[in-house]
Amino acid sequence: MYIHADAPPRPGMSKSLVHDAATSAEAASTAPRPKPKRVQVSRACQRCKRLQKGCSESRPCQRCVRVGLEYECLRDPGRQARRSATAGMATTINTNSSSSSRAWSSYPHLPASLSPETAHASPLTGSLPPLLLPPPPPPPPPSPRRSLPPGIVIRYCFQRFFAKLYPTIPILTPEYADLLVAEAESHRGAEAQCLVTAVCAVVLLQVEEPDRRPFEAAGIPHSNRHFGELLFEDAMASRVHLSSSAFNPSLERTLATFFLYAGHASLFHHSQGFFFLREAATLCLVLRIRDGDLLRRKLADRLFWIILVSERSHGIRYRRPVTLQVVPSGPALEAESESGSGSGSGSGSEPDTALAGLRRLVSLFRPLDTAFFSLLNREETTVFGSRLVSSSLDAIQAAIRGALEPQHTGLLCETQLANLRVTQLWLLVILWQLRLRLGLLMEEPGIPCHLTFHYPVELGEELVGVVRAISVESIRIHGVGINEKIFDVACAMVDVLSRVPATDKRGTGRENIRYFRDLILKLPGGVSTYGALLDKHISNTLPNLLVQSGN
Incomplete structure (x- = not known):
């Protein structure tokens, strides 16, 4: 029975009941209203999604601005695609009322020729004509594209690589670097993007002074060490997406795996580094370069010897087994006449210098075969006489x-x-x-x-x-x-x-x-x-x- 608070009491109604009803009505009118719901962001940026943190509507978002990664927000690979898709949907769908517009927007995969009235006449709960059946949604991309470092960072890091690291590990050339950056900026350049990011991370972690901040003028306030760690984190995330795709060994993937090993070594992650070193050795063994691609063939041969040296050096330091062996059917180092063909870090004698250093490095580790590692690692099945061991x-x-x-x-x-x-x-x-x-x-x-x-x-x-x-x-x-x-x-x-x-x-x-x-x-x-x-x-x-x- 509902009783209005201001209504006069009916005959026979007790005063206490009237008082209770009035008190209840007054309490209901003064009850606190529920708090409004927190504003939710419809689409977070890629970095906030990866970190599972709250994002903001502005672009770049406030979280990315605080850590100096505005470029990652602004170069979100999904933003432009979503914007284009939204614009195309707005021009294709012509609605006559706001209600039908809202109903139509919930089925963006329906054919454009199907009007809202037709959709209501043939609801999805019934049977649609065969030609009007909605097509299946497109499959998701195999690996989400991540943004590249800024162009100023890429140019700086590759210049430092050729000045400082190329004489020891000549596995990249300026010609190949230009092709690599162009491919990384394309739609299908996930492997190239991972490699470019990994190279930049290794240069900042290993070559540069840890506390310097060379990119402050470009809006990146981090030190070389911190920024290198952030780039290495991005390269590792890209590598995770690559590993979930189909197994298709390529030079870019093998190089990226090797540079991830180098990054782990710079960060003192010796066990993780060994994992990536073994993976790089395996990829190198199954890598196939198509005929006629002389540049990639040359770099793949150099990479084989660099991984062989790195694997044997790591195996000696940490008593690990080795994978790669020097066999007659394996890659050969370039001859003196081939190394001066302009594929190195410059002109003149610079290619000869880099390849000469690689030959000397290989000559140090070539004698350390699997028999040597059997002795070093105390393999139980190894049986050698003392005289044979001494002569070896x-x-x-x-x-x-x-x-x-x-x-x-x-x-x-x-x-x-x-x-x-x-x-x-x-x-x-x-x-x-x-x-x-x-x-x-x-x-x-x-x-x-x-x-x-x-x-x-x-x-x-x-x-x-x-x-x-x-x-x-x-x-x-x-x-x-x-x-x-x-x-x-x-x-x-x-x-x-x-x-x-x-x-x-x-x-x-x-x-x-x-x-x-x-x-x-x-x-x-x-x-x-x-x-x-x-x-x-x-x-x-x-x-x-x-x-x-x-x-």
């Missing part, structure tokens, strides 16, 4: 020593010499450690120096002479890997001097260890990792060295 290691020793004769290093630049000489002496220390484990060392008059217990001290003195003759920047450009090699040499010297102190009568060995300790702190990963590890090893093995140095 002697052959490897001679090949590594002969790889960098003066006639081979005359054309090399400083960054190439830094990488080659440090790697050569590090490999000789690895051979010495393997001989020590197998019991092939001795201290007798007249035996070769590399068979004695004090050999690492001699190698350390040689390495100090090499490093003092070149700039620290030429060493730092090679990233964390070269610091690991210097760290291994220094640790081997500490082990020898702690057990055979008579080998350092002049005191130069201890002085060289102090020099390596200071050098390691100047290289990537020195302050965060390798400096502390070396100090811990010294304090446990040769503690008086730290006392003498004043620390």
Whole structure:
């Protein structure tokens, strides 16, 4: 029974009932109204979708503006397509009333010739004529396109790549880079876009000073380190979409996988880096370049040798198995006459310089075959006689020593010499450690120096002479890997001097260890990792060295 609050009470109605009804009506009139719903954004930008964060209607959105990624909002690959589709729908559909317009907009896939009246006359719940059946929706694209870095970033990073990294890893050329950027900007350039982004990320993470901000004038306030990490995150996201598509190995995908390995190595993600390195090796084995594509064929051959060297270097440092082998049917390095054909980073002798450095690098790792890794990794099924093992290691020793004769290093630049000489002496220390484990060392008059217990001290003195003759920047450009090699040499010297102190009568060995300790702190990963590890090893093995140095 409803009673109006102002109506007079009927006869027989109690006063308490009237009072209760009036009180209820007053409470209902003063009840708080529900709060309005929060405004929701119909379409978030791609970055906010990926991060699962709230977005704003403005473009660029406020979240992207705060982190300096306006270009990613403005170059959202789906915005223009949605805008064009909306405009086309508006011109195609002609509605007579707002209600029919709203009903029609819910079926954008119906034929344009079907008017709203026809749609109401033949509702979807009934049977439509065969010609008026709506077509199935188009399949979703295999991989969402992501935006490229700004053009100024791409140009800067590729210039730095050819100036700093190309002499060591000549797997890109200016001609191919131009084709790559053009393909990355096209509709079907997902693999090229991933590769371009990965190259930019590696350059910023490995080559550039971490705290510099070279793109502030372009509206990117981040440091090289932070911006490189953001680009690497984008490259990894693009790679995830590529892996969900059909398996179709291409040079671009193989190169992108290798640069993702390099990015993980720069970020100290050693396990993830090993995963991408093995994937790059697998892609390289199944890669097929069509006949007549000489540029891609040449780059694919170079990439094979770069991955082979990287895989063997990584396998030695972390005791991993290797995949690629040097077989007669494998790719061959370009001859001297072919390397000067203008496919390098410039003109004149620059291509010869880059290819000469690659040949010397390959000659250091070519002798390290699967039999060597079986010994190094202590494979249980390996059965070798001590004499056979000794002769095999002697052959490897001679090949590594002969790889960098003066006639081979005359054309090399400083960054190439830094990488080659440090790697050569590090490999000789690895051979010495393997001989020590197998019991092939001795201290007798007249035996070769590399068979004695004090050999690492001699190698350390040689390495100090090499490093003092070149700039620290030429060493730092090679990233964390070269610091690991210097760290291994220094640790081997500490082990020898702690057990055979008579080998350092002049005191130069201890002085060289102090020099390596200071050098390691100047290289990537020195302050965060390798400096502390070396100090811990010294304090446990040769503690008086730290006392003498004043620390």
